[in-house]
Amino acid sequence: MRKQKASDRRTRRAQRNGKELDVDDPNQQQQSSTGRSRGITKIFDDTKKKPTSPNFSKLLHPDSTQPKPTSSTRSRSSKRLALYSQINDYQTSQLTSLTSEFKYEESLILERLSSSKDLDPERPLREGEGCYDLLSSLRGELLGDHIYRLQKSDVSELFENGNGKFKPNDYSVITLQTFGLDDRLTSPVDLDSQKFEVVVSGVGPTYIDIVISDQLKFTEVFPEGSYLRIDRYFSKTSYERMCEAVKAFCDVEEEEENMRQYRDLVTGCGEGGEENNRVKEGSRFMSKPVENMNKEKAKLAYSTAQSKFPLNNSQLSAVALSLSRKLTTIIGPPGTGKTFTGCAVASGFNSLCSDTEKVLCCAYSNVGADNFARGLKNRGLRVLRIGRATAVGDDLVEDTLEFYLRKDRKWMEAMEEAKRATKNAKNSRDSNLKTLATSAVKTADAEKMKASARIMLDFDVVVSTCIGAADAAILTAMGKAENYKPDSPLTFPYLIIDEACQSLEAATLVPLTTTRCKSLVLLGDPMQLPPTVLSSSPSLETSLMERLTRSMPAPVMVTAKKDSEDSTNTYLKTVNLSNASKGKQGAKYISANAGGVLLKLQYRMHPSIAAYPSAQFYDGLLATPEALIAEREGGADVVDAVLKKIEGGVEVFGNVGIVKVESEDGVALEERSEGKDGIGEGTFKNSKEAETVAKIIATITNESKVAASDIGVITPYNGQKSLLKRIISEQTSSAGVEVNTVDGFQGREKRIIIFSAVRSNRGKKVGFLSDGRRMNVAITRAKEALIVVADTKTVGGGDRKWGEFFSWVKSNNGKSLDEI
Incomplete structure (x- = not known):
């Protein structure tokens, strides 16, 4: 028998009361729950609010500026048919794109493995994707897992120029070299090969550490003294969990109103931000407070968060908004304390939880989840980290579920x-x-299962990756396992997801469908790098948070009269941008009226470094505390001292320096390098730029008090990354300088950042340098000094945003703060 729809039940109740309910009229739909709605309105009627605290009456009941419900003349059946059709289209699009991405990644890996067997045996080693002639040795045990180290017999470096691509938590496959040392014929693609899928736990110049869960089987397959090869591989687990989440999210038999509204809103949002009735109606629903919320509870949650976390004005506004809505998106530009704010929201939610209610905090990556866990733990919350002990930070091992299981x-x-x-x-x-x-x-x-359920009851907050939110332990504790039902199943009414703009949309759906939460908070920055997608799947290239932020109306904002810190925007006044540099593909402009709350005070960069990205990407709303100026002032001395010793065109403004590396005769300085970058674009290198970067590093380490470990070198291209590593190691003694791609440095910071732009050609072709999000990440990693090494004619001429950045520095070259 078909389950009754909520709309059917409302219709029948109305008919019993002697009136016909028009389900196409949202005004009547809202009135069908009059008791609860009017009751809350009466409770929150508070006109005597103190001016310095949030107005929870206004937050919990948005005013008339919010979109009003619109009536429709379509019949119920046609409207429902259109809804189901859109849900079906969404599910088909997501599943097709996920499958395409998985198969594309699989085909790349299998093609590499096949070619290494038949055509080019050294290809995996050359590209940093595989290594031969390794011996294994047991390093130790961590909560039931065994850690083995793979090294060469002479303990030499595994990859030339340090270009190995293995990193912690990579899925890999190790294969027995059947013919012993120097065997290049045995391959993981051979049906009769002896192989074992593993997870990388650590890497170094001379070793790769792997995690083995079944030691007995491992030692049977790989006897002591056997030579092994290791290759980067792929995992089906993430793909399978994302597909299951999409299917669950699109279930048209869903009876829970929150989940129906989440589904209808998400499937109704277009990437271009077009508004339709479902988006308006969904936005109104999401702006309402969670069930059973009242003013007293809201104030309790807010005061709890405020007492544990020292927050500035925009952070306080974000917290207040999150505690009073069913869906909130918090936009956190670089250095604004996005995760810190998320932790404050979690603290507030926790004060509302009963013994069997918990807050679930997720991030797309293990690093992000670890940062979340540390922030919560440091403020006194009881945190349980879900995940393998080998996948979390060393300081969090004793906070993992596996650690507590060993005590049961x-x-x-x-x-x-x-x-x-x-x-x-x-x-x-x-x-x-x-x-x-x-x-x-x-x-x-x-x-x-029983022990996991018991353990989770003792904690305030559970932290996992988005994919890890579907872990069997969480499902068991919630009573979703088939073979065990706990006496007191947990619920997760509050869900907070960090790194939401780096997450695939389907990955964001995993914790949402697992928890079926009452309140969802997404934290991210649509103006930084999006999810990494290898295939050409358009529906995967935009995160769920970005789509929601661009489609939903601006939230009702109530803020304190004065920020908790004095801020400065003196340098910002020097930036004069043309409108044409905004809104281009890959650098969509976020206005102050975007459907999220913007964190406006950054604590990372000297204000001269923050000025241009604030103007270009955040509508000039990003400010810097005045107290930070003195702390970051030393960067100006570093820039001046370094650039005086560098030959060629040099321009300096504040703590930002430009070093021009341009061809004298118009010949391109860039060279194509073997391999590809993360998004499939061919990679490039520029030897002249790399040599210049090495000289700058040598000058900094020799003539200033800046340690090598405080310097970061970033570049868009893997080819340049490999070249920079080799040249820096040859020309300087600066061990500790970190070299990485822009993508690999997102979320990171250093005192000094040197950016090598690479591109240099007559045609002014800049490739993915024209992506404003990549530019934003590149120029916002530095705390004290930013030095950009570039062919300004190519890069500035090939992209308007870069051109205006160079023009801004040039027009203020040599000016002091007093001269601005």
Whole structure:
């Protein structure tokens, strides 16, 4: 029998009351729940609010500036049909794009492995994607997992110029070299090859550490002294969980109103931000408070967050807004304390939770999840980190679920019994022993589920990656496991997702469909780098947060009269941009009226560094505390001292320096380099720029008190990254200088940043340098000094934003603050 729709039930209730309800009239739909709606309005009627605290009456009940419901003349059936059709289109688009992306990644890896067997055996090593002739040695055990180190017999460096692409948490495959040392014929693609899928836990110049869960099987496949090869591989787990989340999200039989509204809003939002009735109606629903919220609870949550976290005005506004709505997007430009604000929101939510209610905090990456966990833990919240102990930071190992499981006596006893029974049955033909082993393993699994559920009850906040939100332990604690139902199942009414603009939309849906939350907060920055997509799948290139931010109307904002810190915008006044530099593809302009709350005070950059990105990407709203100027002033001395010793065109304004590396005869200085960059574009290098960067580093380390570890060198291209690593190591003794791509440096910062733009050609072709989001990340990593090394004719001539950046520095070259 078909389940009743909510609209059907409302119609029948209205008919019983002697009136016909027009379900196409949202005004009547709103009135159908009059008791609860009018009751809340009466409770929150507070006209005597103190001027320095948030007006929760206004926040919890948006005023008439919000979009009003619109009536429709279409029949109920045609409207529902249109809705289902749009949901189906959304599901098809997402699943098709996810499958395309997975198959594309799979084909790239299999093609590389196949070519290394038949055509080019050294290709994996040359591209940093694989390594041969490795020996394994046990390094130790961490909460049940065994860590093995792979090294060459002479402990030499694994990759030339340090161009290895292995990094922690990479999925990889190790294969037994059948013919021993120097075997280049055995490949993971061989059906009869002995191989083992592993996860990388750590990397160094001479080693790769891997995680082995089944040590017994590993030692059987790879006897001691065996030579191995390792190749970067792919995992199906993320793909499968994202697909399941999309299907669950698009379930038209959904009965819970919150989830229906999330679904209808998301599937109704267009990438261009066009408004339609469903987006307006969904936005109105999301602007309402969660169920059972009242003014007293809101004030309690707000005061709890405020007492634990020292917040500035825009952060306080974001917290107040998040605690009073069902959906909030918080836009956090570089250095504005986005994760810190998210932690404050979590603290406020936690004050509203019962014993069986928890806050779930997620991030797209393990690094982001770790940062979330640290921020919460540092403020006294009880945090449980979900994930392998080898995947989290060393300082968080004792906060993992696995750590606490090892303290559970019942599960440990059951696990030891399962190990003994399995060992006894392994080399025996006795069917009874095999039956006992199977039973013991099932018992151990059941005890682990019970222990996980018990452990989670003792914590305030659970932290995981977005994909990790579908972990079996979380599902078990919520009572979603088929073979075990806890006596007190957990719920997660509050969900906060950091790095939301770096996350694939389907990955964001994983925690949303797992928790079925009452309130959702997304934190990110649409003006920084989007999700990394290898295939040409347009529906994957825009994050869910960006789509929502561009489609939803501006939230009702109530702020304190005065910021908690004095700020400056003196340098900002020097930036004069043309309107043409805004709104181009890849650099969509965010106005002050975007559908999210903008954090406006940044604590990272000297104001001269922050001025241009504030004007270009954040409508000039990004300010700097005056107290930060003195702390960051030393960067100006570094820039002046360094650039005086560099030959060629040099321009300086504040703590920003431009070093021009241009061809004298018009011949291109860039060279194509072997391989591709992360988004599939061919990679480039520029030797003259790399040599200039090396000289700048040598000058800084020799003539200032700046340590090498305080210097970061970033570049858009992997080819230049490899070249820079080699030249810097040859020409300087600056061990500790970090070299990375722009994409690899997102979320990071250094005292001194040197940016190598690379491109130099007659045609003024700049490739993905024209992506404003990549530019924004590149020029906002520095705390004290930013030095840009570039062919300004090519880069500035090929992209208007870069051209205006160079013109801005040039027009203020040599000016002091007093001369502005």
